[in-house]
Amino acid sequence: MLNVVIIGYVWPEPNSSAAGQNMLSIIKQNRQAGNKVTFLTAATDSVQKADLAALGVNSEAIALNCSSFNTRISELKPDVVIFDRYMTEEQFSWRVKEMCPNALRILNTEDLHSLRQARHDAVKSTGNAANANLNTELAQREVAAILRSDLTLIISDFEKNLLENHYRVPSKQLRLHPLIVENYDEQPAGFASRQHFVHIGNFRHAPNWDAVLQLKQHIWPAIRKKLPRAELHIYGAYLPKKASQLHNPSQGFLVKGWAESADEVMSSAKILLAPIRFGAGIKGKLLDAMKAGTPSITTWVGAEGILDTESTIGTKNLKDKNTPTWPGALCLPIVSATSTHADKGETINGKIKSNVQITIDDIADKATLLYQDEKAWQVESQKAQALLKHYITKTPTITLPSQIACLCKELENHRKSLFLQGLMWHQSLNATKYMSQWIEEKNKQTNK
DSSP states (O other): OOEEEEEESSOOOTTTOHHHHHHHHHHHHHHHTTOEEEEEEOSOOOTTOOOSGGGTOEEEEOOTTOTHHHHHHHHHOOSEEEEESHHHHHHHHHHHHHHOTTSEEEEEOSSOHHHHHHHHHHHHHHSOGGGOOSOOHHHHHHHHHHHHSSEEEESOHHHHHHHHHTSOOOGGGEEEOOOOOOOOOSSOOOGGGOOSEEEEOOTTSHHHHHHHHHIIIIIHHHHHHHOTTOOEEEEOSSOOHHHHTTOBGGGTEEEEEOOSOHHHHHHHOSEEEEOOOSOOSOOHHHHHHHHTTOOEEEEHHHHBTTBOBOSSTTOOOBOOSSSOOOSEEEEOOOOOSSSOOSSOOOOSSSSOOSSOOOOHHHHHHHHHHHHHOHHHHHHHHHHHHHHHHHHHTTSOSSOHHHHHHHHHHTHHHHHHTOHHHHHHHHHTTHHHHHHHHHHHHHHHHHHO
16 A cells, blocks of 8 residues: 555546546545545635545645645655646645655646647637647746656646657656546437537636637527527536626527536537637546537547547647547637638548638538437437547556556666656756745744
């Protein structure tokens, strides 16, 4: 049995986000392997957090920029410390290294934050996430955190390829750790028992809020003209006032907020609309749709990590490698309601092809066809099952707890082979370390 300490950026909320599902799965896998797990976080309490005590996990609050953490981590004597996101690694890893030098240090990225931000910036400046600048200061920070760690969990094969081929991170420091798919029905609800369109996503996540605006301003009006009785139901945790103000029953645009069960919501809808213009990682909503046999209309950003992609850096196209095609339609991210997109693509099948320009009317036509034609809908629903089974095959054969146990036994030799890790600890972390110590001293003076 290993003593595992997880330092969470937030409390795990599996019903709020894919990141919450991912963190909970890491906890469960370690507990099922017989490991002791302690969850530490400086985040404020959450009513939506998972019941960790029911899993046999002790939870404790910790302070940022405070040497009290040094004392507590020394008392816990962990064999393994898992940092949730690069920001947590920056804050606490140097303290763990000083107090528990023989503990295996693992970074759980959730997704590459720097990639998501770079794509967001590209959308704001050019309208196209494929124009993202990958060599940003944030990328340097995040890759530095990855290099400092003994192992980093990467949620998509695209991001793993990006780290290996563009940033030149040694593959031995990376583990592909995709979202786990559990409890899906191989005979989902049929066409006749479903109605309306759905979109779901945590409103605090910028790509989700942007997608809601795209739906409200551009896509849904075009669909509504063709389907005047259809409704679009918008679900998501942490509903802000700016989102609730978009609620308009006369337009069939219904903002529902929190969903008690994402599975039930997805199973009752005919089509998921997810016009994600930027982002990173794997989109849990699209996996949920496939689990429910619900066709989805999304973008190459949304499909990334689920459908096989080209391994070249910054690719805009999704390539079929004799794998199932997308269950619904892929479209290119929207620039405006009036012009065609500058890039090329196709929405009619599961691949993006050249020489076809995409307009919002094209998206509306595909949505209308799937909504009204039971035979067309059934074909796409069956594709969901095929692609889901293909996605599941990406899960590594060696379990995470097994790999952790192996690394713990060979930790000294593993670190000896990581030249860049030693380099990063020699130089790069000093600024973070001394800034944290300076803040701590400043707080002491303030509290006197």
